[in-house]
Amino acid sequence: MPDSLWSQDSVIHARGLTKRFGAFTAVDGIEFDVAPGEAFGFLGPNGAGKTSTMRMIGTVSPVTAGTLTVFGLDPAHHGAQIRSRLGVVPQADTLDNELSVLENLLIYGRYFGLSWGESRRRAGELLDFVQLTERSGDKVEPLSGGMKRRLVIARALINEPEMLLLDEPTTGLDPQARHLLWDRLYRLKQRGVTLCLTTHYMDEAEQLCDRLVVMDKAKIVAEGSPRQLIERYVTREVLELRFNHEGGEAGDGIGGGGAAGLAGADRSTGEGADFDGQLAGLAERIEHLPDRLLVYTADGDATAAAAFERGLRPASVLVRRSSLEDVFLRLTGRSLVE
Amino acid sequence: MMAASTPEAARRGLPFGLTSHSSFRVLEHDLLVFRRGWHSYILSGLSQPFLYLLSMGVGLGYYVNRNGGIPGGVPYLDYIAPALLVTQAMMVASAESAWPLMSKIAWEKTYLAALNTPLGATSLLAGDLMWIAFRATLISVLFFAVILLFGAVSSPLAILAIPVALLTAMSFAAPIMAFTATQETDQPFNMLFRFGITPLFLFSGTFFPIENLPLFLRPLAWFTPLYHGVSLARGLSLGQIDPVADLVHLAVLIAFVAAGLVAARITFRRRLEV
Amino acid sequence: MNALRLSVPAAVTRPTRMVERNLLVYRRTFMVIFSGFFEPLFYLFSMGFGMGALIGAVQLDNGSSVPYAVFVAPALLASSAMNGAIYETSNNFFYKLKYAKLYDAVIATPMSLSDVARGEILWALLRGSLYVVGFLAVIAVLGIGGLGLISSPLGILAFPAAMVVGFGFAGAGMAASTFVRKWQDFDILQLAIMPMFLFSGTFYPITAYPPALQVFVQCTPLYRGVHLIRALTTGTPDLWMAADVAYLLVMGLIGLWIVAKRLNRLLLA
Numbered sequence: 001m002p003d004s005l006w007s008q009d010s011v012i013h014a015r016g017l018t019k020r021f022g023a024f025t026a027v028d029g030i031e032f033d034v035a036p037g038e039a040f041g042f043l044g045p046n047g048a049g050k051t052s053t054m055r056m057i058g059t060v061s062p063v064t065a066g067t068l069t070v071f072g073l074d075p076a077h078h079g080a081q082i083r084s085r086l087g088v089v090p091q092a093d094t095l096d097n098e099l100s101v102l103e104n105l106l107i108y109g110r111y112f113g114l115s116w117g118e119s120r121r122r123a124g125e126l127l128d129f130v131q132l133t134e135r136s137g138d139k140v141e142p143l144s145g146g147m148k149r150r151l152v153i154a155r156a157l158i159n160e161p162e163m164l165l166l167d168e169p170t171t172g173l174d175p176q177a178r179h180l181l182w183d184r185l186y187r188l189k190q191r192g193v194t195l196c197l198t199t200h201y202m203d204e205a206e207q208l209c210d211r212l213v214v215m216d217k218a219k220i221v222a223e224g225s226p227r228q229l230i231e232r233y234v235t236r237e238v239l240e241l242r243f244n245h246e247g248g249e250a251g252d253g254i255g256g257g258g259a260a261g262l263a264g265a266d267r268s269t270g271e272g273a274d275f276d277g278q279l280a281g282l283a284e285r286i287e288h289l290p291d292r293l294l295v296y297t298a299d300g301d302a303t304a305a306a307a308f309e310r311g312l313r314p315a316s317v318l319v320r321r322s323s324l325e326d327v328f329l330r331l332t333g334r335s336l337v338e
Numbered sequence: 339m340m341a342a343s344t345p346e347a348a349r350r351g352l353p354f355g356l357t358s359h360s361s362f363r364v365l366e367h368d369l370l371v372f373r374r375g376w377h378s379y380i381l382s383g384l385s386q387p388f389l390y391l392l393s394m395g396v397g398l399g400y401y402v403n404r405n406g407g408i409p410g411g412v413p414y415l416d417y418i419a420p421a422l423l424v425t426q427a428m429m430v431a432s433a434e435s436a437w438p439l440m441s442k443i444a445w446e447k448t449y450l451a452a453l454n455t456p457l458g459a460t461s462l463l464a465g466d467l468m469w470i471a472f473r474a475t476l477i478s479v480l481f482f483a484v485i486l487l488f489g490a491v492s493s494p495l496a497i498l499a500i501p502v503a504l505l506t507a508m509s510f511a512a513p514i515m516a517f518t519a520t521q522e523t524d525q526p527f528n529m530l531f532r533f534g535i536t537p538l539f540l541f542s543g544t545f546f547p548i549e550n551l552p553l554f555l556r557p558l559a560w561f562t563p564l565y566h567g568v569s570l571a572r573g574l575s576l577g578q579i580d581p582v583a584d585l586v587h588l589a590v591l592i593a594f595v596a597a598g599l600v601a602a603r604i605t606f607r608r609r610l611e612v
Numbered sequence: 613m614n615a616l617r618l619s620v621p622a623a624v625t626r627p628t629r630m631v632e633r634n635l636l637v638y639r640r641t642f643m644v645i646f647s648g649f650f651e652p653l654f655y656l657f658s659m660g661f662g663m664g665a666l667i668g669a670v671q672l673d674n675g676s677s678v679p680y681a682v683f684v685a686p687a688l689l690a691s692s693a694m695n696g697a698i699y700e701t702s703n704n705f706f707y708k709l710k711y712a713k714l715y716d717a718v719i720a721t722p723m724s725l726s727d728v729a730r731g732e733i734l735w736a737l738l739r740g741s742l743y744v745v746g747f748l749a750v751i752a753v754l755g756i757g758g759l760g761l762i763s764s765p766l767g768i769l770a771f772p773a774a775m776v777v778g779f780g781f782a783g784a785g786m787a788a789s790t791f792v793r794k795w796q797d798f799d800i801l802q803l804a805i806m807p808m809f810l811f812s813g814t815f816y817p818i819t820a821y822p823p824a825l826q827v828f829v830q831c832t833p834l835y836r837g838v839h840l841i842r843a844l845t846t847g848t849p850d851l852w853m854a855a856d857v858a859y860l861l862v863m864g865l866i867g868l869w870i871v872a873k874r875l876n877r878l879l880l881a
Contacts, residue, residue, distance in 0.1 A: 058720060060720065060879070060880055061881060079724070080723075080724060083721055084722045092713065094713050095717070096714060099636055103636050107629070107632065107636060108721065112722060113622075155717075378799055382802075389806060389811075394815070398667075398816050400816070408666070525641055528644050529643065529644075529647060540657075540659075540662075541662070545658065545659075546663055546666050550665045
């Protein structure tokens, strides 16, 4: 599709978008478009450049190079107009601890130029929406992490935004709180609000995102729907074989894993080569982890049976559908990112 | 840093915590913090008295002396110097017993961490009292050095203004610490300083004899420890000893310290040992 | 359409929303604000009357003699305007900027950083105006009681004059706060404030100083503020008052300009 067409319809349009802090490049010439009503995700390890990208979209961080338009407007010149149509849920809660729950919403409405009356009306509805009506008179400080995050989402909705920017919306929340939050975000999407979020939770990306990009080291390394990415980068199923490393076959390198074993990604040569030989032709790809083998295959059960016939005797066998997590690790590596 | 090796049993066995080593560990912690910022303490400890004595003692003093001076013919600088010394120690000790203590109890919660070690509430209290005493002494010694620089002493007894300042400082610190341990926010401190400490600074005979106050205000000054501290230090500094009055001054100061200590011990334990 | 609605009156209306936010906060802690009213009064009674008895009369710039209380009252008003502005724009502003991260949330809305800066300074001035009005009311009442601390109808202009003093110091104080990294750094700010409070002709005429020192003191902002307000309350206006006003306004504006630059660097990285 030609660029010009995209930029007219896109809520966000980025070409060669770059952010540098001194000599450090946080975002390196990325290109993407977000369509109205879409739920779009940035997936990536810490330090991949997700938050920097979000801050540029939110017009609180100037673009170093490249093109970025939000609602067809240039953040450098129309920051206030863009922000008036955005809702932002930052990574840290940034609630006003000197004010009550309700007052946090009221004054935020005022920052957007709503009248007190209108602000009050919307605040009431939103507290209901995020199930905080009972806490409306309370201080913010004693609220739980999940409640605070819900309050931040309510705050981001006070201006009835066309798009919600969410930077790691569920990091640090317990499972109940995450599911409640996902439910509310899904409802917003149903109402036509565009969602743009970052996450490093695969289940969250699969739950929420129509389309996502995987970022690594300041660049976009893959793009597509969760399903497309899985089809493109991994097989339908994964067979996990765990060997008792005291026993004969698996002694070689498997289970020897200390920190060094963990850090070494995808070692398909060396000590593990024996297995590759034994499994040759059965799998598209084999990955050696310190404690187990991951065998990428279309049919896990069949591959397991074939491996057994060739004399492999794993201590445990697990067949599962492959997930975004497999895609993610394939694309961004297994070494720890700090 | 604060993890004491003293066994739990040792703490329980000691009656007041004051004699145990544990309170010194609290002091050690404060001193460690102090070590990082000592130059700023010294700088303000010298610059403040210098500026105050120059402005109030010399500058304002010029106009006071020109107009007949203090009754009794004392130069205004000599009159105000020991009083400012005591007042300064009192201010520092009062402030230190309010916000920084609040921070240790409620904001940064260093006390909570300390309570996980064998340190108990009484050790924390004793340690911080020592710390405040240390700061008040340091301030007083520096102040006295500046007074000497201005030549504003008329008697060798003047050096006793330092222990008097320390005693006055503690007569504020102990009750305020007791009060702090009962508070949840720092808002009451604003009130305490606005309506307590600042008026005392202005009306306790520091700058002018309380005889210049309206008649109904004078008895109020008698009930404040600052007035007694200032009077005692001034008498010593000017070499004007009045044994009976001075003993009364001393007794009042000691009474305030003692009452403050008892109260602080109760409120600290109530707050921290729950 | 949206753009139009935002751009025209926004420069005026947006800063007031910071004031509204502060009013919401202080609604609950009204006493903290209210109590600030007493501090200059305590100083007035202590210095004006307690010290006044020791000092008697002092000479104004024009050579006329006035009771010490008349001399010191306008200086206490100027100092109070300075202290109020500095307190609000140093400790309070720094807390909101660095610890509460308040402004990070505010700038995600159509509010800009200069809206934030102007709003906080407006708030500091409004808060200060309460104390100024209170102080002026008290010395006016004392005047009716025969103590005559304001000896000229020009004294009514002491109110806007105190606001100008507040603006100058609020801008400068906030600018200084944007360079502060930790609480102890405010000691350095105090090192500038305290000598000004003690030596700017606040407590006694600067004619006691050697001529060179007099010129130096005359160049400090608090001296200008004291001069301005004293000229009004004692009814001794002179041309220097124009310099006073210009000095303080320019100081405040430069402060605001620095604040906008610095906040851009701090928050819009």
